[in-house]
Amino acid sequence: MRSLEWIGKSPTGFRKKLRFIDQTKLPLEEIYITTDNYSEIENAIRRLSIRGAPAIGIAAAYAIVLAIQNYQKDFGSFEDYFRHVINSLKSTRPTAINLFWAIERMTSVFNSCINNSIEDILFKLEEEAIKIHDEDIRMCSAIGIKGSSLIPDKANVLTHCNTGALATGGDGTAFNVIVQAVKQGKKIKVYVDETRPLLQGARLTMWEMKKQGIDATLITDSTATFLMQQNKVDFVIVGADRISSEGFVANKIGTYSLAVSAYHHRIPFYIAAPSSTIDMKIKSGSEIIIETRDPLELVEIFGKRTAPLDVDVYSPAFDVTPPELITAIITDRSVLYPPYSASFHQMYASNK
Amino acid sequence: MRSLEWIGKSPTGFRKKLRFIDQTKLPLEEIYITTDNYSEIENAIRRLSIRGAPAIGIAAAYAIVLAIQNYQKDFGSFEDYFRHVINSLKSTRPTAINLFWAIERMTSVFNSCINNSIEDILFKLEEEAIKIHDEDIRMCSAIGIKGSSLIPDKANVLTHCNTGALATGGDGTAFNVIVQAVKQGKKIKVYVDETRPLLQGARLTMWEMKKQGIDATLITDSTATFLMQQNKVDFVIVGADRISSEGFVANKIGTYSLAVSAYHHRIPFYIAAPSSTIDMKIKSGSEIIIETRDPLELVEIFGKRTAPLDVDVYSPAFDVTPPELITAIITDRSVLYPPYSASFHQMYASNK
Numbered sequence: 218m219r220s221l222e223w224i225g226k227s228p229t230g231f232r233k234k235l236r237f238i239d240q241t242k243l244p245l246e247e248i249y250i251t252t253d254n255y256s257e258i259e260n261a262i263r264r265l266s267i268r269g270a271p272a273i274g275i276a277a278a279y280a281i282v283l284a285i286q287n288y289q290k291d292f293g294s295f296e297d298y299f300r301h302v303i304n305s306l307k308s309t310r311p312t313a314i315n316l317f318w319a320i321e322r323m324t325s326v327f328n329s330c331i332n333n334s335i336e337d338i339l340f341k342l343e344e345e346a347i348k349i350h351d352e353d354i355r356m357c358s359a360i361g362i363k364g365s366s367l368i369p370d371k372a373n374v375l376t377h378c379n380t381g382a383l384a385t386g387g388d389g390t391a392f393n394v395i396v397q398a399v400k401q402g403k404k405i406k407v408y409v410d411e412t413r414p415l416l417q418g419a420r421l422t423m424w425e426m427k428k429q430g431i432d433a434t435l436i437t438d439s440t441a442t443f444l445m446q447q448n449k450v451d452f453v454i455v456g457a458d459r460i461s462s463e464g465f466v467a468n469k470i471g472t473y474s475l476a477v478s479a480y481h482h483r484i485p486f487y488i489a490a491p492s493s494t495i496d497m498k499i500k501s502g503s504e505i506i507i508e509t510r511d512p513l514e515l516v517e518i519f520g521k522r523t524a525p526l527d528v529d530v531y532s533p534a535f536d537v538t539p540p541e542l543i544t545a546i547i548t549d550r551s552v553l554y555p556p557y558s559a560s561f562h563q564m565y566a567s568n569k
Numbered sequence: 570m571r572s573l574e575w576i577g578k579s580p581t582g583f584r585k586k587l588r589f590i591d592q593t594k595l596p597l598e599e600i601y602i603t604t605d606n607y608s609e610i611e612n613a614i615r616r617l618s619i620r621g622a623p624a625i626g627i628a629a630a631y632a633i634v635l636a637i638q639n640y641q642k643d644f645g646s647f648e649d650y651f652r653h654v655i656n657s658l659k660s661t662r663p664t665a666i667n668l669f670w671a672i673e674r675m676t677s678v679f680n681s682c683i684n685n686s687i688e689d690i691l692f693k694l695e696e697e698a699i700k701i702h703d704e705d706i707r708m709c710s711a712i713g714i715k716g717s718s719l720i721p722d723k724a725n726v727l728t729h730c731n732t733g734a735l736a737t738g739g740d741g742t743a744f745n746v747i748v749q750a751v752k753q754g755k756k757i758k759v760y761v762d763e764t765r766p767l768l769q770g771a772r773l774t775m776w777e778m779k780k781q782g783i784d785a786t787l788i789t790d791s792t793a794t795f796l797m798q799q800n801k802v803d804f805v806i807v808g809a810d811r812i813s814s815e816g817f818v819a820n821k822i823g824t825y826s827l828a829v830s831a832y833h834h835r836i837p838f839y840i841a842a843p844s845s846t847i848d849m850k851i852k853s854g855s856e857i858i859i860e861t862r863d864p865l866e867l868v869e870i871f872g873k874r875t876a877p878l879d880v881d882v883y884s885p886a887f888d889v890t891p892p893e894l895i896t897a898i899i900t901d902r903s904v905l906y907p908p909y910s911a912s913f914h915q916m917y918a919s920n921k
Contacts (some may be wrong), residue, residue, distance in 0.1 A: 235883040245878040247878060408883070411875065413789040419868065419876040427877050434881040436866060437765040439823030443888040446825060455817040471791030473798060474830060479830045513766070515763070515789060516771065521871040523763065523778050525596040529758075529786040536795040 219520060220272055220383045220429065223279060223347060224251065233286060233343065235279045237268045240383055244424040253282035261307040262316075265474050266533060269384020270458045271456060271491055274315030276348035277306045285339050287408045295335065299327055311506045312467055312535050314459040314496045319349055320452045356491040359549035362475040364394030364454070364489050367545070367552070370403045372451040372509045373557060377410040377512030378469035378488065379421035380456035391454040391489040394547060399431055402497055408450065410441055414532060428522040438471050442478040457490035459544075462520040464540030464557025465502030470533050476542040485544040495561055502537035510534045570780065572624055574632060575699060576603065585638060585695065587631045591618045592735055596776040607636035607654060614661040614668075614754030617767060621736020622810045623705050623843055629658045630698035633675045637691050649678055649688065663858045664819055664887045666811040666848045672702055702738045707841040709739030713902035716746030716806070716841050719897070720905070722755045724803040726795055729762040730821035731773035732808035732841065743806040743841040744777060746899060751783055759785040760802065762793055766822060766867040766884060790823050792918045794830040805831045809842035809898075816892030816909025817854030821887050828894040837896040844900040847913055854889035862886045 221238040236257060237253045250266070252258065259268045259413040262306045269277045284302040290296045302319050309315055330338050369376060374395055381392035388396065399405050407426060412418035419435055426433035436444065444450050453475055459467040465490050466472070476521065481485040512530035516523050524530075546553045546560075553560035576586040587610060588603040590719055601617070604610065610632040613619045619628045636654040644650045655672050656678040662668055677696045682690050726747055733744035740748065751757050759778060764770035778785035787795065796802050805827055818824070819838050831838040851857065864882035867876050876882075894908060898905045898912075905912035 245874055335625050410791075411765070412765070413791065416875050422882050423876045427880065435867065435876055436883050437790070437822065438882065439762075439765065439826045440885060442826035442829055443822060443885060444883075446888070470789065470795060474791045474794035474826065477794055477833045478826060479827050480759075481833060496620050510596050517786065518870045518875075519873040521595055523870075524775045524787055528779065529784075531786050531788050531792065531796075533795060536792075536798070543669075562770060 218382050220267070220269075220385070221275055221279070221350065223350065223387055226231065233282065234364040235283065237267050237276065238383065240421060241266050241270055242332060244406065249565070253286065254462055255280040255285050255287070258283070259306055259309055268417070269345040269379060269458070270313035270315045270494060271385040271390070272383070273310060274319035274493075275311050275346070275350045275353055275386040276288040277316050278319045278349045279476065280306055280322050281284070282339065282343045282346050283494065285335070285342055287327040288335065296331065299518040312508045313496055315418045318493055322349060328463060328534070329431065334414045347356050349485070353385055353491065353512050354387035356493070356549035357385050357389055357393050360390050360489050360491065360547055361393035361397035361470050362387060363549070363552055364487070364547040365397035367487065367547070368394065368398040368452055371549045373406045375408045375410070375430065375444070375450045375475070376422065376454045377418060377419040377438075377471055377475055378412045378427070382419050382424060382463065383425060384456065384473065390456045390489075390491065392453055394489050396429055401427070405432070407431055407436050408444060409433050410475075411435060412471060414510070417469070422534060434508050438474075441475055445478055445484055450484055452485055452487070454489055455495050457488050458535055460488070460490060460495045460546065461499045461501060461504055461505065462497045462558055462561060463500050464543060464546065464555065466507065466538045466543065466546075467505045467535045468538065469505070470536050473536040473538045476555060487545055487547060488543055489547040492564070495548075502539060505537055507536070509558060570621070570734050571738070572621075573627055573631070573702065573738055575702065585634060586633065587656055589613065589619050589628065592620055592773060593618050594914060596772050605635050605638065605882065607632040607639070610635070611658055611819070620769070621731060622665035622667045622712070622737070622808070623737040623742070625662060625665050626671035626703045626845075627698070627705055630675050630701045631709065632658055632670045632699050633672070634691065634695045637687070637694055640687065648683065650760060654655050664810050664860045667848055670845055674701060683860060686704045694886040700790045705737055705738035705843065707743050708845070708901035709737050709741055709836055711901055712742050712841050712843065713740060713745035713749035715904055716839070716899040717749035717753060717898070718744065718751040718753060719839065720757065720804055724755070725758045725760065725801050726800045727760045727762070727805045727822055727827070728774065729770060729807045729827055730764045731769040731777070733774060733777040735773050735777060736808065742808045742843065743839075744774065746841050747783065748781055751781070757784070759783055760788045760793065760796060761785050761787050762823060762827075764823060765790055766862070768783055769821070790826070793827055796893040797830055797834040797836055802836055804837055804839070809840050809846050811857055812840070812842060812898065813851045813853060813857065814910055814913060815852050816895060816898065816907065817857065818890045818895065818898075819854070819857045819887045819913070820890065821836055822888050825888040825890045826879070828890040832894045835868070838894060839897055839899060840895055841899040844902050844916070847900075854891060855888055860886040869911070
């Protein structure tokens with residue numbers, strides 16, 4: 218299963234489209250949407266039909282290609298239109314670095330061929346978007362292989378949110394580490410946090426676990442610490458939306474709580490993410506912008522109120538885990554250990 | 570607001586009834602059920618229409634009175650019928666000690682007057698049930714007053730599940746501590762965990778907070794640790810379903826996770842419960858039976874699936890917090906500090 222599929226790599230001239238699975242309809246309905254309208258992709262990112270840091274970046278890159286493909290003179294100057302499109306895409310989700318990183322790569326390509334024909338610009342942007350997607354597929358594979366050796370045989374593994382094929386262009390990050398360990402014949406039992414408020418663990422990860430035939434048990438988020446107390450968790454692994462140069466990790470709300478609990482119970486706590494998630498421009502966790510979601514996502518489930526009307530709600534989408542609680546960060550390039558600033562510099566120096 | 574109301578204390582001969590609020594209908598509908606059928610109360614406890622450790626005990630006591638009131642010869646021998654009723658009530662919820670404690674008190678009364686007339690037995694049982702209820706009202710008041718002085722002015726207070734009037738026969742335990750602190754003029758801001766899977770925090774505590782006009786903000790359970798990291802929580806207070814003689818506390822799932830997080834961030838963590846919650850018959854946490862709830866409560870919200878069909882689910886209703894994570898236990902008799910076994914013994918010795 219691929220969460221994102223680019224339709225019509227060739228011939229040139231053929232109108233390209235993006236096909237994506239509507240994640241808001243899972244787990245009961247597996248519905249795919251095919252569109253050549255970049256606004257539809259933008260809205261899909263905003264309402265989490267497309268979600269997961271790597272998937273958001275790839276979808277934004279393809280959205281730029283579709284926007285250019287649809288350019289018409291009455292939209293205004295070509296360059297102004299391009300800037301409008303990228304600013305609009307940037308405004309969808311503030312925390313995941315992959316979105317900004319992908320848009321930056323597309324902008325670089327655009328700037329490098331700005332005086333060429335629109336057809337040529339379109340060709341080069343499409344090439345770059347496909348490259349971003351292909352790289353992500355390869356990064357997922359590398360993360361899965363590199364991380365899988367860290368999971369002991371017969372381990373009980375705990376994970377949070379969704380980091381599978383749905384969250385990426387490939388086979389997933391933390392999720393793929395588990396899949397690869399199982400493929401190596403290790404007997405793994407997985408506990409999946411339901412991940413409130415949007416239940417990505419229950420809706421998406423449990424759906425992917427079932428598709429992969431992995432032994433998985435769903436729990437409420439706050440049951441995780443109780444399982445740790447009973448020695449039922451040997452290994453915690455989650456993804457990341459942004460990693461600072463000192464190893465502060467922004468990820469789905471609830472990650473920090475798990476990290477504190479794992480630390481208290483001396484259980485190893487791993488992050489798995491593509492190296493593109495590392496943002497060397499920021500040092501500390503406080504520099505990461507944390508997206509706050511619509512209170513309705515918390516107080517309405519399936520359109521029904523879970524709380525009285527007109528109550529105050531605080532619903533951050535992410536939290537930040539400090540480096541001292543993280544055993545290692547598994548990337549496509551290597552497994553990095555603390556101190557992370559040194560590990561990151563070494564990785565970039567040795568492994569370009 | 571009283572969650573439980575005994576209708577018709579007198580005259581003798583008048584058929585008595587219990588009126589209770591159906592907590593499963595909150596927060597949007599405030600529906601009261603009036604019944605003289607003990608099975609209806611038993612079912613209400615089972616499906617959490619009546620919930621909260623103290624409220625369960627009181628409701629069970631009244632249920633016994635109603636059962637006796639409805640006794641007819643064709644139900645079998647009077648004594649067998651009584652045993653059948655209490656065994657049936659005991660099977661509703663295994664963790665809260667208050668249920669067993671209340672049933673034990675009613676059984677004692679029954680045994681002491683077993684040879685009297687049915688009218689006399691009924692009178693004495695009703696007297697005991699009303700006494701259990703009245704005692705709980707007084708215990709709630711005492712807990713509120715004793716605990717309120719511990720909350721600093723301008724504190725941000727975090728609580729979990731529901732411990733208010735809905736959970737008790739009176740004004741609540743941990744909830745009433747907050748209410749009394751606010752009544753003393755302290756500026757308190759409260760964060761309320763939604764408390765998955767049954768959302769007692771969102772549905773019930775937010776409803777009671779609103780009724781009391783207290784400044785309360787709803788969060789997901791896993792947001793609590795993130796708030797602690799940002800120094801936005803000064804004081805954590807929760808209730809208890811059973812407390813062992815060494816100070817192990819069984820309470821709503823998620824309590825242990827909060828205790829670990831509070832400990833990590835050096836935030837005081839308080840338990841508030843009637844002294845009747847202390848079970849001197851058991852020492853350690855592992856002796857407390859933890860109720861596991863129906864998986865459907867987790868994977869279905871308002872009748873809609875949150876996870877694929879046929880997935881494994883682990884849904885304990887409670888967890889156990891060890892004494893070393895608890896700053897103090899606030900009871901109606903006194904505020905108890907560690908080591909708890911010594912404090913409990915002292916309380917029972919000095920304060921009979």
